[in-house]
Amino acid sequence: MQIxxxxxxxxxxxxAANLLKAGHAVTAFDLVPAALDAAKAAGATLAASPRAAAEGAEVVITMLPAAQHVKAVYLNDDGVLAGVTKGVPLVDSSTIDPATAKLIGEAAGRQGNPFADAPVSGGVVGAQAGTLTFMVGADEALFETLRPVLSGMGKNMVRCGETGTGQIAKICNNLLLGISMIGVAEAMKLGETLGIDPTKLAGILNTSTGRCWSSDTCNPYPGIIETAPASRGYSGGFGADLMLKDLGLAVDAARGAKQPVFMGALAQQLYQSMSQQGLGGLDFSGIIKLYAKQQNEQ
Amino acid sequence: MQIxxxxxxxxxxxxAANLLKAGHAVTAFDLVPAALDAAKAAGATLAASPRAAAEGAEVVITMLPAAQHVKAVYLNDDGVLAGVTKGVPLVDSSTIDPATAKLIGEAAGRQGNPFADAPVSGGVVGAQAGTLTFMVGADEALFETLRPVLSGMGKNMVRCGETGTGQIAKICNNLLLGISMIGVAEAMKLGETLGIDPTKLAGILNTSTGRCWSSDTCNPYPGIIETAPASRGYSGGFGADLMLKDLGLAVDAARGAKQPVFMGALAQQLYQSMSQQGLGGLDFSGIIKLYAKQQNEQ
Amino acid sequence: MQIxxxxxxxxxxxxAANLLKAGHAVTAFDLVPAALDAAKAAGATLAASPRAAAEGAEVVITMLPAAQHVKAVYLNDDGVLAGVTKGVPLVDSSTIDPATAKLIGEAAGRQGNPFADAPVSGGVVGAQAGTLTFMVGADEALFETLRPVLSGMGKNMVRCGETGTGQIAKICNNLLLGISMIGVAEAMKLGETLGIDPTKLAGILNTSTGRCWSSDTCNPYPGIIETAPASRGYSGGFGADLMLKDLGLAVDAARGAKQPVFMGALAQQLYQSMSQQGLGGLDFSGIIKLYAKQQNEQ
Amino acid sequence: MQIxxxxxxxxxxxxAANLLKAGHAVTAFDLVPAALDAAKAAGATLAASPRAAAEGAEVVITMLPAAQHVKAVYLNDDGVLAGVTKGVPLVDSSTIDPATAKLIGEAAGRQGNPFADAPVSGGVVGAQAGTLTFMVGADEALFETLRPVLSGMGKNMVRCGETGTGQIAKICNNLLLGISMIGVAEAMKLGETLGIDPTKLAGILNTSTGRCWSSDTCNPYPGIIETAPASRGYSGGFGADLMLKDLGLAVDAARGAKQPVFMGALAQQLYQSMSQQGLGGLDFSGIIKLYAKQQNEQ
Incomplete structure (x- = not known):
């Protein structure tokens, strides 16, 4: 397929590299020359603009840092919507607010292009390995159309509902994740301070009502889970600054809906404090460092 | 055995009834006449005081509402320590602060009685079915001694470390549980408000990094999990007022240790608000009611 | 002067009406016909666009709900910058984020128009009485130029620093105000519940280290301060939804600056809860209603 | 008078030294020998127990660290109640929970001794200068009886209501104080980060709706208020660990009354974090240090 x-x-x-490996033809655009060079080396044809990348494509996929980039890439004069053939499906895998996803979907719909929001989980490791999970906001027909393309980049595709629900699922999951990680950090640190062996405590949490992914798979206490970022200096996981971005999306969406999220807002501030201390590049489980005793002179 | x-x-x-069923002889005490009547009907011998219940026993087990009761039952003139034979092991299954557990353990130790703190999880249902989990603070030898007795009342016995660590494990687990339940409530309610189908959202959380017992087993949104309290009007689970008590123990223990627990303290206030609204008797997953839109006149 | x-x-x-009373000529624009009618009745000349209102003016003043309106009014093709004569000073009295204020200031500066952000405090009552306080972000010269114009609408003009600092002052003040009001609500409600006479308690707070505007001038407990909104059903003050907007600006600005604001974020969620309960139109001191005991059936 | x-x-x-200067005779007790030596040097007669200090006294005054000490000093076999003459008034100036104050009051009342709780504000400086404020829980008659004695140690005596209300007033004031100080810290720090001159900002807060004692008298930003602890390295004020103790009393009293105190609980955790970082001996306005940017290696 031409993508x-x-x-x-x-x-x-x-x-994009995985799509090429899966046998698709890819016409690619980015603002960064080095990124273009890498794509070319992987076999992509280069385009001079989002519009050019979309021209002649049978599917268009976008993966961008934030909502303002998504708006620009789709809606500008040299954007995707200006170049794409009527009827061609569009997929945005960026993590952005649901309202912008719906807005893009409506703009695409008005000119006859079906649009799906399809944010991912799995991180850079999953992107490289082709094992991402896609949370897809699309109608049934579009979802089935996209499945073979997405399967070139990921292992699981979940249809969440109509346009925008992929983003809703993503931010709700990460809201809960950001909170439960801090819950685990507080529980582990309290237990350690009170004198229980952390490995013993984690074993109990993981077989009791406290069990959660943040405890049994990504425990923030070093040495509990061999494969967790905590056991390798909090490197190589899901960066705290990315969690901070996603909590910002969740808290903002809640504001727009007049829905209080007490714990979510406090979690956001705690990751913000972590970031302010210069630790935003660590895995988000490094939040446990905020709870460490320090020795300051007074 | 004589218990x-x-x-x-x-x-x-x-x-106590399960111990009788398991073939033990039980001499029982309580302040409430009706409770004594029930124990008698189940086959227990009645005692006139904790001291009398302890006299001649081969093991003594206590299950009380709070630390002040535990202190009185063990340390008063007519208490357990005054009646028990030297060398007989003592087990307290109440949920109390670790410091009091250690204090009782030391008092018992001074007169030659080994002491274990062994709080439980599983609730009234587990107590009736004999399927409780015991989190035991005891040395290896005492733990092995107690195992056959505890197995008359529960299915899982976990040794957490020395005296006091059973209580530490319990309050750390419930600290995390109290937080993660609110995290799930915020995520489910935000998703619903933003327009994703709650069943769909729960399905995604439960297969993603947000998964936790509070979502996949006791989801607070009605109708998601058939067997959860939320699906039967929040009745018959772990009462919010009990969660409030346990969070109080955790936050107090943290205070004693100068360990901040930001999320734990906020969780405590949220359950306190739930209780103030007359909902403290509901399962703690009823916290989701705090997030419901209301129509007040202004 | 022509304004x-x-x-x-x-x-x-x-x-605008006060400027007319002060002898200025006013050319006015609004999207709402009724607002234009009222301005005409007060003596204003009507304009067909922001651009038309700015043409020929010696000063331009804008007062808009939010940043998106300010951007549109200044930067659109039919906006203020398209119509205004080079060198004419511009004043925006809207409450918006400091970054947008700076952005408008830069755009104005590029075409030779000095720009001041000048948000106000004093509310509708102060606007009608001409007793507003202006927090002005402008250089010394511009501030002196604007003083006589602003004095037609207010009593106090404070220069806060360069462009943007008026907005910073406003949101920092309201961040503190939103927090201290909740602090007073918690203190008054706790005291009442514990059994001290609220009037007595307020008297003590107001002569002790707890004293603040939220206690001695706008106490949220009914009947303490005769002239406070709390003593007239929380009507006619500074609406909770406006406080919610300003806390949103403060928390967002903090996010942009990676500055944690733990209490500010919690305050925002509490006003959001108040708003969700249908009470957002009340004075923000009505937050005390969140702390009232309720009788729900379980 | 014999005190x-x-x-x-x-x-x-x-x-006690000020009472001696005011011409009273003082019989004093403390557990610490050095404290007794100092009292003797100031002219006091020494007693061997609280009971002995109370024997023959016309008024008894106590000033102790916490509720457990108050209970022991009044109720033990060698305590105040065992030694005091019937009818002699008793005054406790410790800061403790209202419930213990009432309990002591009832025990005293049963043996015919009127009891007042009279916690103070003003700190060590006020104690030395004899300028303390007393918040007194006592009936009118007792209050008038005590006034001349208390005036030897302080300048202001406020009657708050019946027994226990002195403590209620104290903890409610300090709850508000602990919150508003953090509010000021967040506002000052946010303003600084966004680029307004801190002195300018403080000037605006102090003449606007944000004004409070924590801003206009004890501003946490160094250099704003000459006489504030912030301007001398946070030394010599009201220690953060004492604020932490008082917030603990407030939050615990709220728990007992099922009254949520969301902001109070978060404030407590923030001071706890400050204390954990080894800064608990600084004035509580040093909480602003939690908001400082840090440079950690990742």
Whole structure:
């Protein structure tokens, strides 16, 4: 298939490369020359604009940092909507607010292009390995159309409902994840301070009502889970600054809906404090460092 | 075995009955006449005081509402320590602060009685069915001694470390549980408000990094999990007022240790608000009601 | 003086009327016909666009609901910058984020128009009475130029620093105000519940280290301060939904600056809860209603 | 007058000395020999127990660290109640929970001794200078009886209501104080980060709706208020660990009354974090240090 791809960063780069490996033809665009070079080396044809990437494509996929980029890439004069053939499906895998996803979907719909929001989980590792999970907001027919394309980049595709619901699912999951990670950090740190062996405590949590992904798979206490970022200096996971971005999306969406999210807002501030201390590049489980005793002179 | 049992309430009553069923002889004490009547009907011998219940016992088990009761039952003139034979092991299954557990353990130790703190999870249902989990703070030898007795009342016995660590494990688990339940409530309610189908959202959370017991087993949104309290009007689970008590123990223990627990403290206030609204008798997953839109006149 | 005025709502309407009373000529624009009618009745000349209102003006003043309106009014093709004579000073009295204020200031500066952000405090009552306080972000010279114009609408003009600092001052003040009001609500409600006479308690707070505007002038407990909204059913003050907007600006600005604001974020969620309960139109001191005991059936 | 005085620490020592200067005879007790030596040097007669200090006294005054000490000093076999003459008034100036104050009051009442709780504000400086404020829980008659005695140690005496209300007033004030100080810290720090001059910002807060004692008298930003602890390295004010103790009393009293205090609980955790970082000995306005940017290696 002929695929237009816009956004070749840490996520988009390997995703496009996997599409090429799966036998698709990819016409790619990014603002960063080095990203273009890498895509070319992987076998992509380069385009001079999002519009050019979309021209002649049978599917267009975008993977961008934030809502303002998505708006620009789709709606500008040299954007995707200006170039794409009527009827061609469009997929945005960026993580953005649901309202912008719906807005893009409506603009696409008005000119006859079906649009799906399809944010991912799995991170850079999943993007490289082709094992991402896609949370897809699309009608049944579009979802079935996209499945073979997405399967070139990921293992699981979940249809969440109509346009925008992919983003809703993503931010609700990460809202809960951001909170439960801090819950685990507080529980582990309290237990350690009170004198229980952390490994013992984690064993109990993981077989009791406290069990959760943040405890049994990504425990923030070093040495509990061999494969967790905590056991390798909090490197190589899901960065705290990315969690901060996603909590911002969740809290903002809640504001727009007049829905209080007490714990979510506090979680956001705690990751913000972590970021302010220069630790935003660590895996988000590094939040446990905020709870460490320090020795300051007074 | 000859077992002294003090505290025959909603938990202790069925626990004592299960010991009788398992073939033990039980001498029981409680302040409430009706509780004594029930124990007698189940086959227990009645005692006139904790001291009398402990006299001649080969093991003494206590199950009481709070630390002040545990102190009185063990340390008063007519208490367990005054009646028990030297060398006989003592087990307290109440949920109390770790410091009091250690204090009782030391008092018992001074007169030659090994002491274990062994709080439980599983609730009234588990107490009746004999399927409780015991989190035991005891040395290896004592733990092995107690195992056959505890197995008359529960299915899982976990040794957490020395005296006090059973209580530490319990309050750390419930700290995390209290937080993660609110995290699920915020995520489910935000998703619903933004327009995703709650069943769909729960399905995604439960297969993603948000998964946790509070979502996949006790989801607070009605109708998601058939067997969860939320699907039967929040009745018959773990009462919000009990969660409030346990969070109080955790936050107080953290205070004593100068360990901040930001999320735990906020969770405590949220359950306190739930309780203030007259909802403290509901399962703690009813916290989701705090997030419902209301129509007040202004 | 010939003044262009854009935005004739609850605040802007009376502000324009006061300029007319002070002897200025006003050319006014608003999207709402009724607002234009009122301005005409007060003696204003009507304009067909922000651009038209700015043409020929010696000063242009804008008073708009939010940043998106400010951007449109200044930057659109029929906007203020397209119509205004080079060198004419511009004043925006809307409450918006400091970054947008700076952006408008830069755009104005590029075409030779000095720009001041000058948000106000004093509310509708102050706008009508001409007793507003202006927090002005402008250089010394511009501030002195604007002083006589602003004095037609207010009593106090404070220069806060360069462009954007008026907005910073406003949101920092309201961040503190939103927090301290909740602090007073918690203190008054706790005291009442514990059994001290609320009037006695307020008297002590107001002569002790707890004293603050939220206690001694706008106490949220009914009957303490005769003139406070709490003593007239929380009507006629500073609406909770406006406080919610300003806390949103403060928390967003903090996010942009990676500055944690733990209490500010929690305050925002509490006003959001108040708003969700249908109470957002009350004075923000009505937050005390969140702390009232309720009788729900379980 | 013949005064029994128990508790000669940083506060009680100078208070007793001021009573001696005012011409009273003081019989004093403390557990610490150095405190007794100082009292003797100031002219006090020493007693061997609280009971002995109370024997023959016309008024008994106590100033102790916490509720457990108050209980022991009044109720033990060698305590105040065992030694005091019937009818002699008793005054406790410790800061403790209202429930314990009532309990002591009832025990005293049963044996015919009127009891007042009279916690103070003003700190060590006020204790030395004799300028304390007393918040008194006592009936009118007792209050008038005590006034001349208390005036030897302080300048202001406020009757708050019946027994216990002195403590209620104290903890409600300090709940509000602890919150508003953090509010000021967040507002000042946000303003600084966004680029307004801190002195300018403080000037605006202090003449606007944000004004409060924490801003206009004890501003946490260094250099704003010459006489504030912030301008001398946060030394010599009201220690963060004392604020932490008082917030603990407030939050615990709220728990007992099922009254949520969301902001109070978060404030408590923030001071707890400050204390954990080894800064608990600084003035509580040092909480602003939690908001400082740090440079950690990742």
């Amino acid at each position: 237009g791809f816009v956004g070749l960063g840490h996520m988009g780069g390997p995703m | 002294g049992f003090v505290g025959l309430g909603h938990m202790g009553g069925p626990m | 262009g005025f854009v935005g004739l709502g609850h605040m802007g309407g009376p502000m | 029994g005085f128990v508790g000669l620490g940083h506060m009680g020592g100078p208070m």
